[in-house]
Amino acid sequence: MNDTSHAAKAPALQLSDIRKSFGTVDVIHGIDLEIQEGEFIVFVGPSGCGKSTLLRLIAGLDDPTSGDINLNGKRVNTVPASERGLSMVFQSYALYPHMTVGQNLSFGLENLRMERAEIERRINDAATLLQIDHLLGRRPGQLSGGQRQRVAIGRAIVREPVIFLFDEPLSNLDAELRLQMRVEISDLHSKLKNTMIYVTHDQIEAMTMADRIVVLRGGNIEQIGRPLDLYNHPKNKFVAGFLGAPQMNFLEGTLEGNVISLNCGMVRDVPVAQPGTGKVTLGIRPENIHVNLDGHGDETVTVQNYEQLGAVTYIYATFPNGDTLTVQHAHQIPLQRGQELGVSFPSEAFHLFGEDDASMELTR
Amino acid sequence: MNDTSHAAKAPALQLSDIRKSFGTVDVIHGIDLEIQEGEFIVFVGPSGCGKSTLLRLIAGLDDPTSGDINLNGKRVNTVPASERGLSMVFQSYALYPHMTVGQNLSFGLENLRMERAEIERRINDAATLLQIDHLLGRRPGQLSGGQRQRVAIGRAIVREPVIFLFDEPLSNLDAELRLQMRVEISDLHSKLKNTMIYVTHDQIEAMTMADRIVVLRGGNIEQIGRPLDLYNHPKNKFVAGFLGAPQMNFLEGTLEGNVISLNCGMVRDVPVAQPGTGKVTLGIRPENIHVNLDGHGDETVTVQNYEQLGAVTYIYATFPNGDTLTVQHAHQIPLQRGQELGVSFPSEAFHLFGEDDASMELTR
């Protein structure tokens, strides 16, 4: 996606050493983050890792235990939510069920005692942009999931916020609608060019929408970067495993110098930048493994199960020692459970992780 | 997947001209279906098409308005649900919230006045199989989604039913758990070899789990067949569109003899079995379209948007006339919005649909 140019002016949002505890439970453990104006930032991470909490801290719905939040260079820790100039789209949309779509959009503006004419103008603009003009008189209960989603976004837009916050806005939709709304939000971003912060635990959303992804785990940032950078150069095993479906295969083994001997029997030279000795994990993504039906290849594995999705085939196989391997093949292939399969592992697709799970540099 | 041999004996389940109305609303419009012992049958179809209704008719929870239901050759229309020897796993699991897992499993058996020892044996077997031994003393409220799911299946297993019925058992789970449970249920089927009827509207589940898929629409069967047969040879545009994500591309055009002229400008010879004249739709799946970055190819399209998923790239492009095209590319490729892209359409991947949306035979 288009990369927004990072200007030299104050970042749209800056978090410094943000911490948050609920009672005795520490949830956010000191987070530093800078977001530039116009960026589309996605927070991903497993459930309970603190994504929503972080977003709510930014929004001003909760107060950080310590640390500073700066918006456009101004500290806003004590500014109430309504005055930070942010808009939030909630996971459940949180549309006011008893108001019409129009009233939902105007409520916030009325609270600001804006002139009626201006309110009208903004609502109409937003409604046109989101193609919900014809729905203004309806109640949320009379809308489909996708329409509700758009109203929720509309409510965020009319306030003309400096930053949009989204908390898993698509998680309640079914797969089809999700795909569609995903595209719409991306389009919106390229039209409005606002800063957007988007929380999800769906890594497809993260991959496809983000300018930069922030991967969170247990209240800490694991890695920040552009989607494909993260995909191709994960900083550690967690990030590697978290992005990509089916998951990256992890094969345990030991490294001696440049040579890696895996428990499954495979022995390979790997271009390690700093050769050494120790336990390592070799990572390889399912789509990078080549399948030879005739049984030839680097290694032979046994098909345990497979799934024909039409466009692709997932193969779940085992090495003789029992290590499992998932292979994604881009075509339909005839398979049998128990069948022997030759697979080859192109070493340029290798990822190597040390005992501390950190990525090891490879020279390629 | 393994194909169960269709023995000559009476089918495990036979539906003849089943109809069902609720009040004045006809929901099922005459369904005929035969299911052989040991088959894994999946009902798919859009929401409201009657999948659950059909399942409930089979289970005996509702009575058909007309038509016969035969189990192993015996008409069971008037046999109460409990005596049909079926087990059902509900979408919401319907676990008894006030009973422990063990009591949930034994409740049905106690109703049958089974010996305590036998009950214990069955519960232990099922619990071992499903790895829920350690949960037997807990209440459903203390279980995770996946565990509940397993308990629900356990409750179905202990009754040793002739047929298992599943009503969207995975729809309440999150994506990860869903994938995992999907594999578990498939494994279970290959272990137990029972007949299973499985309702879903998730086509990935349908594709990966079914021996045969029954595609329903508006209370009628659209097509029955093995997953890849349906994927590769859909009987009509509905089935073609319903299976596969991203959806098959449909390009409108006209056929004259063997030549198809599409609105987007493309003109191609197609090996139509019965050449003719008229409006047609050309279908081609996104993964069958080849991308040439250098702009060469059958046609040139403009990239509107693209999604880099790491393993694959989705490209959303438009023809000069505005027709849209989705392309699935099996690798990461560098792209720009607005970029021109050459695409080629291998004619062996063509599907052709007549004005009545029915598939037209192609000779290849």
Added chain:
Amino acid sequence: MSRLTTFLSRTAGNGPDRAERIGITDVLAYSYLFFGVLIILVPVLWTFFSSIKSDTAVESFDTRLAPMDQISEMIEDVGEKDVWIYTAEDGSTQLVYKAGPTRKVTDVAPVDDPGAVFKVPRTSLAPHEEMRVAVENYLDPILKRNGQDNFHFFTYLYNSVFVTVIATMVTLLINAMAAFALSKYRFRGRLTFTILIVATLLIPSSIILVSLFFVVWSFGLFGSLWGVIIPAAATPTGVFLLRQYMLTIPDELLEAARMDAASEWRIFWRIIIPLSLPALSVLAILSVIWRWNDFLWPLIVLISDPASHTLQLGLTQFAGEFDTNFHYILAMTVVTLIPITLVFVWLQRFITTGIATTGLK
């Protein structure tokens, strides 16, 4: 037996098709309902039918359904006399009046020939009756006719309506405010307040009657309608019910409103109140019932001021030391029933669905 138990265990969710088969279960269910409703309705209807009977019919406990009333006529030179039907031994009948004391053999005279007194056995006399709706039971007190000058129907009605409406509005407002605080804020003392309020559920009003009497008296609320309205406004039931309901309103809505720059009061007014309407209407119904029907407390507080009597207090007027005007009591009872019945008919939808959704449990 097993059928009987089917009926015990059935709940909602049996498809509508099940109802098409009329089984023994349905017969049992409908019989139960039918008799239940009979037991509920018959006394009420009986009261209504009695209320349109004449004074004498009521006082003599006439149990016939139709309102029969003995006719009396103005007999010349004699005065107003009840008319009896005399059945002679030959079966012929004649309208007569009693021309002397009632004895085994009584003097009577034909109505149309007052002079012709003759003797007949008492047992051959039957009252001469007509069917007549005794509208005077209603009209006398309402229009202050027939010596009912001291029954100020419209004052009582006004007071009852005033107490009911104002008390209900105040109750709804302050209970909703309290429930909002207890359901949507985390603050020091929340648990204490909640427990205090739930504990009030356990304090019957009759127990504190004596001291409440002292308190209200020292507030100077005696004889004032406010003395009835205010003490009853903060109902624990209401707070409890609304709180349970408000707990189900997603916090995200409030947060959305906060992002929308709404003040907390505005959130309450614009978001919480409209969304709690089902629970509020249940409480409104309950409050209307309570306040409209209140008797003992208003009796203590209001009795001294005739201008602030409510209908329920007015009703007591018909019971004297020596005599009780049952016909008026019945008629006015029916009158007090009417508004509550109308409210009931109008709101019964909310009652049945509302309570079910309020989480009043």
Added chain:
Amino acid sequence: AEIDLMISDVDGKAGLVKELVDRYTAENPDTTITINAVGYNVIREQLAIQLEAGSGPDLAFVTNLGGLNPHYVDLTPHVDAAEWEANYGAVLPWYRAGAPDGIFGFHTEMTVTGPYVNLTMFEEAGVDVPAAGATWEDWAEATQAVMDGTGSYAGMVMDRSGHRMAGPAMSYGAAYFSPDGKLIADDGFKTFSQLMIDWHKSGLMPPDVWPAVSGAKYANGNEMFFNSDVPFYMSGSWNTGNVQSNVGDKFDWTVAPVPCGPAGCGVMPGGAGLVAFKSGDADQEMAAAKFVAWMGGTDIAREWYSKTYAIPAHSGLQAEGLDYAGAGATEAVANGLAAFTAMAADAAEQTPQAYQLQGSPKGFVMYNATVQYIGAALNGELTLDEAMAKVQEELDTNANQ
């Protein structure tokens, strides 16, 4: 001044009160009088509290003449005291609660307890109405015969009131006061109580009145008498008009001389009075007092007594005799009132304690204790001895201190 008057309606007086009030306010335009009509129970149960709380009425018709004394306005300055003493001297002490003087009310009704008899039922059963001087046992026998003969529900009924029972009890020797002036429940009281118990047990007296309710609740037998369910009804003079209007010509009735006992033929005098209450506002008190004074003037009193079919408490009017018939009373009513007046005279001689009891401010303690505990004995809940002890305990704690 604006003053209010509390009255229990229903008994037919409120209309007349209204008329008189209108007349009075026409003569005294600076006074407005609001009528607060309430149920009788309200006056019995609530008035004292209202007064205590300072929210009571300015005027009321009361029956608890002595008990409310602390709240009365002394009318002495507003009336011709000598004339009032002369006219109402017999009843004025009843309002004084033991104090030696003060004029506290206009006795609106001089009442005497006594029996009504359904002559038609007696005739039907072929039973003779017992003659004057017959004892309660004679009457029990006779009414039992009527009951048997007519299949009526009961033979005798008496209001559930300690006041009603006092007269008969005195006939059987109940002294009610010990020589040192304390209230007592003695053997005479016990003897008649035993008779009541026997009659309820045998069904001669119906369970609907005395045993039917509990505590000090009042109940009367009107409905039963009016419907010919019982031929004998121990009530009182105040009820005459009411009996007349309710019975009509359904049957013949009369007021019989009260049954007697070994100690005489006891009846209780009594009545109700119009009193003015202290309100702390001198104007208001004066206006209220003046209205009472006006009402008690001989002319208005005459009109009042005759129109309400009441025995006058005014000695002059007593001597003069009232023209009830002119006020619309039937012969039966007029005869009845005459009979009651005669009984009162007898009782004054034979059972003087009746007047003493009526004048005692603690009379109500006795009346309440009677219905409460003798009532309990009628149900078998207490034995008579236990009931007697409880009555005495009640008297000792609440009256004799």
Added chain:
Amino acid sequence: MTPAGFTVAFAALFWGLGGAIWLLMRRRYTLRQIPQFFMDLLGFPVELAQSLFGRAGVPYALLLPNMLIFGFFTFLPMILNFYVSFTGGASISLFDRPWVGLEKYADIFTCENYLSPKSCSNPGYNFWTGMFNTLWFVLIQVPILCVAALVTALVVNQNIRGRGFWRAMFFYPVMLSPVVIANIWNWVLHRKGALNASVGEARDAMTGLAGLSGFDMVATVIFAVILLVVSERSLRSNDGPSGSWTAVFGVLIAMLVYWSQPLSLIGLPGSGWLGLALAGGLYWSVSTGQSFARMAIIGAGILAVIMLLMIQFDAVFSFGRYRPINWLVTPNTGWPFFWLVFVFCWSHMGFYMLILLAGLQAIPSDLYEAAKMDATKPFRAFYRITLPLIMPTLTVVLVLSLIRSFQIFDEVYLLTGGGPGRETFMVVQNIYEVAFANDHPDYGQAAAGSILMAIVIAVFTFFQLWLTRRQSDL
């Protein structure tokens, strides 16, 4: 100025005037926003709290009005009650009340024999009679009320036509005032009321009918036909006799035995138990699937025919003349108490029914479908699924109805006046009479009684909550 007047003046100034000024200073209102202005003014204290203390101050401001009223009109009286119970005299001014210490309590507890209220002093006698009656009432009333409410809730939760109507109908009496309820039922239960009239007429009609010549024959034939149909029904199915029809058959047999009194042939009285035993045995043999069940039914059928011929039906249906029952009045019959329980159920059941209905509707219907698949017999589904799941709601209903039953006063005072005698004399009536319906109001005594009653209620409630501690939702 009265405290009330002062409060009103203060509130008017602070709220009305202060609020308006404050609001107008901070915000501009257009004409269209006048309603909004008044709304803001209403919530002015809350707005003020928010602006002074932030969001943390808001809940306190919101709670204030409610808690003020609770404080003054519930908690303060509660505390005053303690004080009053230690004072004597008849004055209503607290300062004029002499301190008497525990005297009022001592009066209540002055008893010779603590098991017999009548051995107590008069205050004790009245209090304990009321208390024991109330306890007795609660013990009988609460289970009956709850069962009736539950059964009704179950029925109206069915898939029946006009559900809303039935539900509403059962709720209707809840809306009636105690005065109205008492009037209505007095009217029905009076010696000459509707109930006696209709029972009398029905009974006379039956007796009259039975006296018709030929009635014996007709009744015998009708009964024979019913017997035939029922026994055929119970034997009809191929897989063993039908349980429900056998039950009906059993009832018929029991009736026949009762009427024909076969044991009187050998000079023994009372054959009723024999019929019940026979019916029970039949049902047992069928329900447990005994092999001899068919034979037993046939045998019983033959026996039934013999007994049928022995019966004199016009004697069976002759009840004699009906003597009206004085339902609310006759002492020592139990009727007044019965009707009190009945009327209380009648007027309160609808409320608890609705609460239970809400509980029932919260039970997901798919549990019943799962149970159906699990071959659960309906009754088992009731007590293994419905009952446990409705338990929390039922507990709430139990507690609420217990508290409410303890407080019974209006209804009973107006309906029976506590009588006959003291059969329905409840503790609240005692408190009321001591304080308010007395010529020497004894507030101290009444307050002491209130405190004792509060203690009893609290003990009961907590005991009940403790018993059901795991289920309660409270």
